[in-house]
Amino acid sequence: MGSARTKRKNVQKRRKRRLFAAIAAEIRTNEVAKWTPEKRELELMRNEEERQRVHAQWGKAVAESAAAFKKRRKVLAQRQQLILSLRQVLEAAMVVQMQREPGK
Numbered sequence: 001m002g003s004a005r006t007k008r009k010n011v012q013k014r015r016k017r018r019l020f021a022a023i024a025a026e027i028r029t030n031e032v033a034k035w036t037p038e039k040r041e042l043e044l045m046r047n048e049e050e051r052q053r054v055h056a057q058w059g060k061a062v063a064e065s066a067a068a069f070k071k072r073r074k075v076l077a078q079r080q081q082l083i084l085s086l087r088q089v090l091e092a093a094m095v096v097q098m099q100r101e102p103g104k
């Protein structure tokens with residue numbers, strides 16, 4: 001838990017954010033009310049372009065993430081295979097050594 005001073009500062013920040021959000025909302029509603037059909041269409045086009053751009057970025061990020069995950073999984077499988085083969089070699093070496101020295 002924060003101190004009383006921290007809580008006061010957080011409350012003050014919250015009030016300030018809410019005030020600015022209310023002012024921004026009021027400005028937006030006034031601007032939207034003054035829009036002409038052409039300006040409205042232009043804004044819709046900008047929003048659609050931004051949506052497509054963000055979607056393309058998201059798709060690229062997902063593809064990169066999937067490729068990185070696949071690569072990590074491949075490396076892990078190779079390491080597991082290497083460990084398995086090393087164990088088999090060590091077991092075979094131990095069997096050969098025990099056959100050479102049956103008294104020990």
